Amino acid sequence: MTRMKDPSPRAPRRVFRDRREAGRVLADLLGAYRGRANVVVLGLARGGVPVAWEVAAALGVPMDAFIVRKLGAPGHEEFAMGALASGGRVVVNDDILRALRISPQQLRDVAEREGRELIRREAAYRGGRPPIDVAGKTVILVDDGLATGASMLAAVQALREAEPAEIVIAVPAAPESTCREFTGLVDDVVCATMPTPFLAVGESFWDFKQVSDEEVRVCLATATVGASAPTSLINETPAAVINRGAVDAPAGVPPTEALEEIIGDARIVLIGESSHGTHEFYAARAAITKWLIQDKGFCAVAAEADWPDAYRVNRYVRGLGHDDTSDEALSGFERFPAWMWRNVVVRDFVDWLHTHNRHRRQAGERQTGFYGLDLYSLHRSMQEVISYLDNADPRAAARARARYACFDHTSADDGQAYGFAAAFGAGLSCERQAIEQLVEMQRNALEYARRDGLLAEDEVFYAQQNAQTVRDAEVYYRAMFGGRVTSWNLRDDHMAQTLHALLAHLDRHRDSEPARIVVWAHNSHVGDARATEVGADGQLTLGQLAREHFGEDARLIGFTTYDGTVTAASEWGGVAERKFVRPALNGSVEELFHETGRPEFLVSAAISHAVSEPLDRVRLGRAIGVIYQPATERQSHYYHVRPGEQFDAIIHIDRTRALEPLEVASSWSKGETPETYPTGL
Numbered sequence: 001m002t003r004m005k006d007p008s009p010r011a012p013r014r015v016f017r018d019r020r021e022a023g024r025v026l027a028d029l030l031g032a033y034r035g036r037a038n039v040v041v042l043g044l045a046r047g048g049v050p051v052a053w054e055v056a057a058a059l060g061v062p063m064d065a066f067i068v069r070k071l072g073a074p075g076h077e078e079f080a081m082g083a084l085a086s087g088g089r090v091v092v093n094d095d096i097l098r099a100l101r102i103s104p105q106q107l108r109d110v111a112e113r114e115g116r117e118l119i120r121r122e123a124a125y126r127g128g129r130p131p132i133d134v135a136g137k138t139v140i141l142v143d144d145g146l147a148t149g150a151s152m153l154a155a156v157q158a159l160r161e162a163e164p165a166e167i168v169i170a171v172p173a174a175p176e177s178t179c180r181e182f183t184g185l186v187d188d189v190v191c192a193t194m195p196t197p198f199l200a201v202g203e204s205f206w207d208f209k210q211v212s213d214e215e216v217r218v219c220l221a222t223a224t225v226g227a228s229a230p231t232s233l234i235n236e237t238p239a240a241v242i243n244r245g246a247v248d249a250p251a252g253v254p255p256t257e258a259l260e261e262i263i264g265d266a267r268i269v270l271i272g273e274s275s276h277g278t279h280e281f282y283a284a285r286a287a288i289t290k291w292l293i294q295d296k297g298f299c300a301v302a303a304e305a306d307w308p309d310a311y312r313v314n315r316y317v318r319g320l321g322h323d324d325t326s327d328e329a330l331s332g333f334e335r336f337p338a339w340m341w342r343n344v345v346v347r348d349f350v351d352w353l354h355t356h357n358r359h360r361r362q363a364g365e366r367q368t369g370f371y372g373l374d375l376y377s378l379h380r381s382m383q384e385v386i387s388y389l390d391n392a393d394p395r396a397a398a399r400a401r402a403r404y405a406c407f408d409h410t411s412a413d414d415g416q417a418y419g420f421a422a423a424f425g426a427g428l429s430c431e432r433q434a435i436e437q438l439v440e441m442q443r444n445a446l447e448y449a450r451r452d453g454l455l456a457e458d459e460v461f462y463a464q465q466n467a468q469t470v471r472d473a474e475v476y477y478r479a480m481f482g483g484r485v486t487s488w489n490l491r492d493d494h495m496a497q498t499l500h501a502l503l504a505h506l507d508r509h510r511d512s513e514p515a516r517i518v519v520w521a522h523n524s525h526v527g528d529a530r531a532t533e534v535g536a537d538g539q540l541t542l543g544q545l546a547r548e549h550f551g552e553d554a555r556l557i558g559f560t561t562y563d564g565t566v567t568a569a570s571e572w573g574g575v576a577e578r579k580f581v582r583p584a585l586n587g588s589v590e591e592l593f594h595e596t597g598r599p600e601f602l603v604s605a606a607i608s609h610a611v612s613e614p615l616d617r618v619r620l621g622r623a624i625g626v627i628y629q630p631a632t633e634r635q636s637h638y639y640h641v642r643p644g645e646q647f648d649a650i651i652h653i654d655r656t657r658a659l660e661p662l663e664v665a666s667s668w669s670k671g672e673t674p675e676t677y678p679t680g681l
Helices: 019-029 048-059 094-100 104-126 150-160 176-183 213-221 231-235 238-245 256-263 279-296 307-317 326-332 344-362 378-392 394-409 415-423 431-452 454-479 484-506 533-537 542-553 589-594 609-615 630-637 666-670
Strands: 002-004 039-045 063-073 076-085 089-092 138-142 166-173 188-193 268-271 300-306 369-374 517-520 554-568 577-581 600-603 619-622 638-641 649-656
Touching: 019 048, 019 166, 019 188, 039 048, 039 150, 048 063, 048 138, 048 213, 063 104, 063 150, 063 213, 076 094, 076 104, 076 150, 089 094, 089 150, 104 213, 138 150, 150 166, 150 176, 176 188, 238 589, 238 609, 256 279, 256 554, 268 279, 268 542, 279 344, 279 517, 279 554, 279 649, 300 307, 300 484, 307 326, 307 344, 307 369, 307 378, 307 454, 326 344, 369 484, 378 394, 378 431, 378 454, 394 431, 431 454, 454 484, 484 517, 484 542, 533 638, 542 554, 554 589, 577 630, 577 666, 589 619, 589 649, 630 638
Parallel strands: 002 188, 039 063, 039 138, 138 166, 166 188, 268 517, 268 554, 300 369, 300 517, 554 649
Antiparallel strands: 063 076, 076 089, 554 577, 600 649, 619 638
């Protein structure tokens, strides 16, 4: 069995703090070997030894060093033409020897020199102790990474002469091609990361200083099994630590005491979801939000939704507008994926908020609004700006029509078509017109607001934010064809700016308590990017920006699940399907939580400091958006995270079910055929 990351078109990134942390990540991926008899870990000296020690200690198995010396090409010593391993085994790359015209005598000279150093190191490292006997055992060969693989190949070939039962290779980082080459040579290959393009092993580490002989000696002298072994690693697994510090959360809703401890007096609470189509995430988030509104005075819900569509819901829940039911209010969500907001859980929450606000309105108290943060509504927001100005300032409406006519060469609500044409010179860029309209709206906003009081202020703010959305969407759609990180950052920066603008708008009259907002968005937006591998690419998230701006006034809460079903499409623009969610991958946050045996719980270092250590380790984290592709799950839906830094708290629901759309299609009702069909096994 081979466990590795399929390549993705991203730049290399630093994932591990140091070799020690890389070893703990590998240990999680090698969990199947924990508790097995006749397993030994060998670390390739020197760099692989501290990595191997962490693996052996976590698995509770013996550990030793296996010494391999690179054979550097004469005049190009850093370039390996082969390797020499314990036992005198020499492996050379014939292609390199021919290309560099290395003579047999030159090869012998290098091999003899490195052989003397190998013998010296073996004597120095072990202090007279004999090497571990590996005959008939499962040997896990660990290094701090692979480049050409010459050293590892020498180790594998030398080990075969000792007749082990199995050989397993485990490394934190390696090129995809090198890992695949070894799959046909050994019994198991575990590559934690395979950056594309691969530049060097050290690019995956923040701290990659050279390992000293003394560090190797200390590792070999520190037991990984027995009475003198580190008991915290041997006797209590990370899952046991999580279980000890977890708080039961029936149906995903923690007790109010736990929520109070985490949230405190925060003004901004971001609540995520690890998929856009899971019933329990939506239902638990709605329940927590009701508590935030009723008991903590939150006055706004800001969702990962388009501004004009969400504002239609806002009018309904505050007793305004022309909609008579929640279903009508939600009908504005027509753009794919409609089920993300047109579903039974959101409908029921909107009904609750409508009733709650009616009682607040009758009592003369502050109501709670519903707003959108996203920027996909390019054409719809243009229509809303013009519609507002038709009533407020017909001459300004005419100017807006003239400016926005620049976008008329693309079909309605097809922002991608506009972006493609503008980016590649096939159509006009409307950047100047979008900016001019936004500036005029901002300049005239105060005059418009003075006309009709508080209600007019809300409508002016709505129109102004639509103009801002047009401006930001225009930039976003052009950037879509320039770089993934750039467009992602533009989107999350827009959501952050909208959140700031909404907070300022709700705080405009200081005769009441400061505004407090709960945000609904995907984990990939709510979590702090600095605690994930994408942060090294320069990617930002709404959660990171909220922490940077609001500090202790912001809280980030994420959701996870192990398996179940989910509502998602198979391609962009596809129909909603009810799909099976595969059990979480080995080494993932979700698998760690599953191993606790608890069905639903909350975990947070703010409640139990003991969970900090297992939550601070780098693990895989799953993210399912509106599309779910189980066949390519590793590369499509997982990335490396430090969950304890990514969120202030995480709610895990081990088995979840698909979110029910308001319009249930036959494909959703039928559901996905189980993978075991037709055998039923």
